[in-house]
Every structure is written in structure tokens, then in C-alpha cells.
Amino acid sequence: xxxxxxxxxxxxxxxxxxxxxxxxxxxxxxxxxxxxxxxxxxxxxxxxxxxxxxxxxxxxxxxxx
Numbered sequence: 051x052x053x054x055x056x057x058x059x060x061x062x063x064x065x066x067x068x069x070x071x072x073x074x075x076x077x078x079x080x081x082x083x084x085x086x087x088x089x090x091x092x093x094x095x096x097x098x099x100x101x102x103x104x105x106x107x108x109x110x111x112x113x114x115x
Contacts, residue, residue, distance in 0.1 A: 051078050052103060055096040063114075066107040069098060 052071045057064035073081070078100040090097045 051075050051100055052105070053078055053082060053098055053100055054105070054107065056099045058090075058092075058094050058096055061110070063110040064096075065109045065111060068107065071103075073100070075100070 051073045053069040053073055055067045055069065057066075070078075070081075082098045082100045085098050
């Protein structure tokens with residue numbers, strides 16, 4: 051599993067980034083939960099999410115090309 055950034059406002063022009071790869075599912079859930087509890091609010095640009103290894107990152111800027 052991997053930890054990525056997700057857009058808080060569902061904008062089209064956002065690039066998801068990988069924060070950590072090869073993360074254990076249980077530890078990853080706790081890390082994401084703790085980070086979001088401490089650093090996320092309604093005005094944050096992004097939040098963290100735990101996704102499967104084969105998840106394809108969204109790149110809104112690539113769609114413009």
C-alpha cells in the first residue's frame with residue numbers, strides 16, 4: 051500500500067503525490083489518521099489517503115496536454 055495526497059476541494063487541476071510506498075496496511079491507516087487529525091482542516095489544500103499499490107495517481111495537468 052502507499053500513502054498519497056488527495057485534493058480537499060476536488061479540483062480538476064491537482065496532481066496527487068506519493069508520500070510513502072510499501073506501507074503496511076495497519077500502520078498506514080494509523081499514520082494517515084494521525085496526520086489528518088493533526089494537520090487537516092476544512093481549508094487545507096490536501097489530505098492524506100492510503101491506497102493500493104496499483105493505484106494510478108491523478109494528474110489533472112496531464113489531461114490539459
